[in-house]
Amino acid sequence: MEPESIPIVDLSQLKDVENVAEDPEWKSIANNVRQGLGSVGFLYLINHGIPEETVSKVFAQSHEFFSLPTSIKQKYLKNTSSESEIFNLENYFGYQPPGGEKLHPDANFELKETFDWLYGVGVYPSEELPDFESSIEQFDAQCKNLLKKLLRLLAIGLNLDDVDYFVKTCRHFEDPENYNGIYNVRLILYPPIAEGKSLPAGAVRCGEHSDYGFLTLLFQDDVGGLEVKNVDGEWVHAKPIPGSILVNTGDLTEFWTCGIFPATPHRIIIPEDVNDSKRRKARYSVAFFNGPDKDTVIHPMQMEKKPHEMKRTSKYANRSTGEPVTAYDHMMGRVAKQYGH
Numbered sequence: 222m223e224p225e226s227i228p229i230v231d232l233s234q235l236k237d238v239e240n241v242a243e244d245p246e247w248k249s250i251a252n253n254v255r256q257g258l259g260s261v262g263f264l265y266l267i268n269h270g271i272p273e274e275t276v277s278k279v280f281a282q283s284h285e286f287f288s289l290p291t292s293i294k295q296k297y298l299k300n301t302s303s304e305s306e307i308f309n310l311e312n313y314f315g316y317q318p319p320g321g322e323k324l325h326p327d328a329n330f331e332l333k334e335t336f337d338w339l340y341g342v343g344v345y346p347s348e349e350l351p352d353f354e355s356s357i358e359q360f361d362a363q364c365k366n367l368l369k370k371l372l373r374l375l376a377i378g379l380n381l382d383d384v385d386y387f388v389k390t391c392r393h394f395e396d397p398e399n400y401n402g403i404y405n406v407r408l409i410l411y412p413p414i415a416e417g418k419s420l421p422a423g424a425v426r427c428g429e430h431s432d433y434g435f436l437t438l439l440f441q442d443d444v445g446g447l448e449v450k451n452v453d454g455e456w457v458h459a460k461p462i463p464g465s466i467l468v469n470t471g472d473l474t475e476f477w478t479c480g481i482f483p484a485t486p487h488r489i490i491i492p493e494d495v496n497d498s499k500r501r502k503a504r505y506s507v508a509f510f511n512g513p514d515k516d517t518v519i520h521p522m523q524m525e526k527k528p529h530e531m532k533r534t535s536k537y538a539n540r541s542t543g544e545p546v547t548a549y550d551h552m553m554g555r556v557a558k559q560y561g562h
C-alpha cells in the first residue's frame with residue numbers, strides 16, 4: 222500500500238466575501254484543511270495568493286546573507302547565552318551557525334545555519350545587504366494575510382461560532398507595535414556536503430521535532446529532503462512542489478484542540494549515499510512561525526473528533542481537563558531547550 226501522502230489544498234476559490242462561514246467555497250476548503258491538518262498534520266497550499274516575486278526576493282537575500290564571510294555573519298549572532306536572554310522574546314533574532322541549535326535533544330549535530338527576523342526589533346545586515354529588511358517585511362505582510370485566512374478556515378472547520386476566534390488572538394497582525402506576538406521569519410541554509418567531508422557521528426540537517434506554535438508556513442527550494450511522519454508512523458517525503466507552501470500545525474494547536482490538529486514530527490536527515498544530490502546540494506528554506514500574542518490564555522477545547530482524528534496518538538488527545546496556560550508559557554520552555562538550557 223502506498224504510504225499516506227501529504228494532501229494538496231487549492232485556495233484559488235477563496236474569495237473575499239462578506240460572510241465566510243456561510244460561503245460554500247470557504248466551507249469546502251475549510252473541510253479540506255481540517256481533513257489534512259487533522260490527519261497528516263501537514264498540507265501543501267497551492268494558489269495561495271503570495272506572489273512568486275515576494276518569495277524569490279527573500280530566497281535571494283537568504284542566499285546572499287549565508288554567502289557572507291563567517292566573520293560578518295558572526296556580527297549578527299543571536300544571543301542564546303542564558304535562559305533569561307532566550308525568554309526575552311525581543312532577543313529572538315539573529316544568526317546561528319552550524320551546530321548552534323538542536324531541535325531534538327538527542328540530535329548530535331544539526332548541519333544548518335539559521336537567521337531569525339522579528340518585526341520591529343533586532344539588528345539586521347542592512348550595511349551589507351540594503352534590500353534585506355524590506356524584502357522580509359514584504360514577505361511578512363503577505364504571510365500574515367494568508368495566515369489570517371488559514372486561521373479563519375480552522376475556525377470554520379471546527380464549527381466555532383466566531384470565525385475570528387483564532388484571528389483575534391493574533392492582535393499582532395494588525396498592531397504589531399503594541400502586541401507582543403510570538404512569531405518570526407526564519408531563513409535556513411543546509412550547507413552542501415562535499416565528497417570526502419567527515420561529519421560528526423549522527424549528524425542530521427534538522428533533528429526530528431514538532432513545531433511549537435500555532436501554524437508554520439514553510440517555503441522550500443527544489444532540493445528536497447524534508448520528511449514528515451504520517452498517521453501510520455511512516456516517514457513521508459515532503460517533496461518540493463514549485464510555487465506551493467507547506468503548512469503545519471504546532472504543539473500549541475495540538476494542546477488547544479486536544480489533538481484534533483496534531484503537531485506532526487518532521488526531520489531532514491543526511492542521505493548516506495555520497496552521490497545523492499540531496500547531500501551534495503545546498504538546501505534553502507524559509508519559514509514563518511506563527512503563534513498567538515504571548516498573553517493569550519489557551520483553554521483546551523473539548524470537542525468531538527472525526528474518525529480520522531482518532532487515529533493519531535496525540536499527547537493531548539485524551540485530555541479531559543486541561544489547565545489553561547498562556548501561549549508564552551506553553552512555547553518558551555521548548556524554545557529554551559533547543560539552545561541547551
Ligand SMILES: O=C(O)CCC(=O)C(=O)O
Pocket residue numbers: 409427432439441447487506507508
Ligand atoms: O527546512 C525545512 O524544510 C524544515 C525546517 C523546520 O522544520 C523547522 O525549522 O522547524
Ligand SMILES: [Fe+2]
Pocket residue numbers: 430431432487
Ligand atoms: Fe519544523
